[in-house]
Amino acid sequence: MPSGSGATGRNGGHLTAHAFRGYNWLEKIYGEEEAIRGLAIERYTVSEILKILHEHHSEARVDLVEGGRTVLFFTPEEYEKDKQDYAAAKAAGINLDDVEWLSKEEVEKASAKYGASYSAVRIPGNNLWPLKLVSVLYNLAQNASDRLSLSIHTKTPVTSITPVTSIAPAGSDSSRRWILNTPRGQISCSYVLHATNGYTSHLLPFMHGPNGIVPTRGQIIATRANTPAVLDHSGFIANEGFEYWFPRPQKDDSENELVIVGGGREATEGRGYEFYEVDDSVINPEVSEVLKRFLPVVFPGKFDNETEPEMEWTGIMGYTKSREPFVGPVVNPSDKSSFEAYRGQYISAGYTGHGMPRAFACAEAVARMIAADIKGEKWSAPEWFPEHYLTTKEVLK
Ligand SMILES: Cc1cc2nc3c(=O)[nH]c(=O)nc-3n(C[C@H](O)[C@H](O)[C@H](O)COP(=O)(O)OP(=O)(O)OC[C@H]3O[C@@H](n4cnc5c(N)ncnc54)[C@H](O)[C@@H]3O)c2cc1C
Known part of the structure; x- marks a missing residue:
């Protein structure tokens, strides 16, 4: 099931692995080895996609921007949490040599690059136009072999x-x-293969509800700065990851910069964070308001409060209770015998708003499971695959 019309075609464009973020949480719940794999799968996804784009000289076709992600810390608590994740991930042996911590003064000094007054950490990162990436991958797959018949x-x-x-x-x-x-x-x-993301429970009703995959509406605006070349072209996130933004590459440097900004769900705190919202044909005006006001506050003087977004849209994400996706054979956790009943059906879904650095590798893992089944072989997890993603892990132990 192609994903150009779903969340993939509608997200902001991250192609960035969480270098260390979330390490402590992963380790606490799943242990050190799985925490390391939880971050490794993201690095694997990013490096594989970049490899394909470079090998096929498709960087410009997807508007790829390489170079980094800047995480701005609005509060000392956010900074402290990331520092602790960084220290623990480093202690576990993850190479973080390419991570750069910046004080508020350093960020202020590099005003042409950042133009904000917060401490920050800079990690390797990229952004691109996801729908264009899907088109590139589709064309490559279609021409991969004479023995393959592929159509959308x-x-x-x-x-x-x-x-x-x-x-x-x-x-x-x-x-x-x-x-x-x-x-x-x-x-x-x-x-x-159920790659139906937020809509999974339509075909698999047992996936409805908090123990399955909860459709969750995300929202994005494209807004213009009030001058050209205001921000570093790499990506940014802030506010514990709630907001993220990417200045898009410009054809003409004299144009005021167009920036893609996503997030704003916190506007609906107490009213559901957009959980169980399945309609991506409408926008939520409360979320719009947060997104519109965001950049003028973070970068004073570079964005105007009165500027209306040039574009605005929503898309449906698939959230899970564990924040981790379901990958593997379809099985209803409350009925082990369903493993046989669903024989031949697989799932890779539920990336919880963090699919850009995970969906590609999960798709590879599940495709290899299916290939192994066809050949009557045993599938074994690659070293970058977190085994706690497996649908069968808890159910069939
Ligand atoms: C606004 C927004 C912001 C986001 N921000 C980020 C972010 O910051 N970082 C990040 O990593 N990720 C982000 N995401 C999430 C990311 O886009 C998803 O995790 C990822 O794209 C999921 O890919 P997918 O292929 O599983 O699902 P999708 O791209 O949603 O594809 C599912 C496909 O299944 C199809 N489908 C569903 N049901 C059926 C059916 N019954 N029959 C046939 N086809 C069906 C749909 O039409 C769709 O094409 C965001 C998403 C949105 C919408």
Whole structure:
């Protein structure tokens, strides 16, 4: 299921691994080895995508900006939390030589680059136009082999999945297990991969609710600064990751800079943080207000309060209770026998608003699981794959 129309086509454009952020939380819940893997999968995703883009000279086609991410600390608590994650990740042996801590004075001094008055940490990072990345990957996959037949069917939702045995249409291949029902007809197949993100529970009803994948609406604006070349072109995040922004590459340097800004869900605190919102055809005016006011406060004089966004949109993310995705064979945790009942169905979904540095590697892992199953081989996790992502980890132990 291609993701150009889903969250991937609608997010801000991060391609940045959390260098150390979240390490302590991961270690506390899953242990040191899994915490290391939890960060390794992000670095793996980023480096693999960059490798593809460089090998195929596609950097400009996706508006790739390499060079870093600046994390601004609005409060001493945010700074302290990141410092503790940094120290623990370093102690666990993660190489953080490319991380640079900046005092408030250093940030102020580099005013052309940052133009803000907060302490910060700078980590390796990139941003790009995600929908363009999907197009590049699709074209590469399509031309990868004469033996591969690949096509996208847009506006063709799968409305239900039924076992072939129960209603096999005349002439269908009896070796196939599943029928995908769509408004344009049926498709029979042996394997199904649920990469349906925030909408997963439509086809897998047991995934509805807090123990499954909760659709969550995110919102973005594209706004213009009041002068050209106001910010470093790498990405920024702040406010514990709630807000993030990317000045986009300009065709003409004399143009005022266009900046993509996302976040603002905290405006709905107490009213659900946009959880269980599935409609990406509308924007939330309360979130708009936070996004509009954000840059003028952080970069005084460079953005105007009165400037209306040039574009604004929403997209639906898939949140999980653990904040970690579900990857592997489909199994209902409250019914172990469902493992057999869903045979041939797999899932890779629930990235909790942090799929850009994870979805690609999870897709590789699950594709290898399916390939191993076809060949009758045993799949084993690559060293960068966190085993706590596995759907089968707890259920079938
Ligand atoms: C506004 C916003 C901001 C975000 N910010 C960040 C960020 O800062 N950092 C980060 O890492 N990530 C961020 N994300 C999340 C990131 O975009 C997602 O984690 C990632 O794109 C998920 O990819 P996916 O392929 O799993 O899902 P999607 O890209 O959502 O793709 C799912 C696809 O499944 C299709 N589908 C669903 N149901 C069916 C069905 N029944 N039949 C057929 N097709 C179906 C959909 O149409 C869609 O094409 C953000 C997302 C949004 C929307």
